[in-house]
Amino acid sequence: MEIYRAVVARVRPLTASMIRVTLTGGDLPAFTSTGVGDEYVRLFFPHGPDRHDLSLPVPTESGWETPEGRPTAPMRTYTIRAVRPEPGEIDIDFVVHEHGVAAGWAAAAQPGDPIGLNAPTGLYDPPEDVVRQILVADLTGLPAVARILENTPEHIATRVILEVPDKASEQALPAHPRARVTWTHGGNGHSPSRLAELVTTALPGESDLTGTYLWTAGETTALRSVRKHLRRTLGLDSSRFKVVGYWVPGSDTWTERWEALPATVRAELEALWEAPTDDLEDVTIVYEDRLSNLGL
Structure with missing residues (x-):
């Protein structure tokens, strides 16, 4: 390092x-x-x-x-x-x-x-057969979306959906011949985030997802249901999507609230990551469900 x-x-x-x-x-x-x-x-x-x-x-x-x-x-x-x-x-x-x-x-x-x-680490990793990608993010994910878009090959159709606080927060994005961009206003700590709704609307249950890759980033708690939709409703393999939590409401007190949990609960949660598994996405869903139930 x-x-x-x-x-x-x-x-x-x-x-x-x-x-x-x-x-x-x-x-x-x-x-x-x-x-x-x-x-x-x-x-x-x-x-x-x-x-x-x-x-x-x-x-x-x-x-x-x-x-x-x-x-x-x-x-x-x-x-x-x-x-x-x-x-x-x-x-x-x-x-x-x-x-x-x-x-x-x-x-x-x-x-x-x-x-x-x-030293840097990257998470965006579309399969080699991708012909269509969907990028959904709030303001914190906007820089990554812009960079991903400018590096995307011209043959890949790209749907970009961005949630920013208001019209004044919109930015010019890199040009791409097969990109379609939609801006929505709200979320970002100013009102409830619509990231989950935006993803599920872009990828409804009956979607044909052949050759599709989804990358989404933003408010962590708003994206928990997205991971469940992709894995449990759509049955996507983890190679077909990346869900990245960038920030948590009340982050200044998150550690304090975590440490206030009973030691047995914290140990149970930490043990989830130690068990053998074929797919960390499924473990993450269980972990995030527990956090939500605990108010975290």
């Missing part, structure tokens, strides 16, 4: 609800992109009011650890909008909101501000 140090090169507002921070310098010349459209990194932020006091972790065989005597850097996960090996830049788009370490840092970012990131 590699940990890279970078600095802000520039900041550009995209819409009223999203800004782009371009990173450069530091260790980025050694950064290797996976090339996968939804690749993501963990960002490590300064831990206090001094924006230049960055306590980066050090790599270990299984991940990373904070050096002894140093504070732990706040960490958040973000997708990469673009990578330019020359001149050595990475674009990351941040949703603008009034709380959170990452949003607050990005809103005040200035050239020269340091930040850390780890």
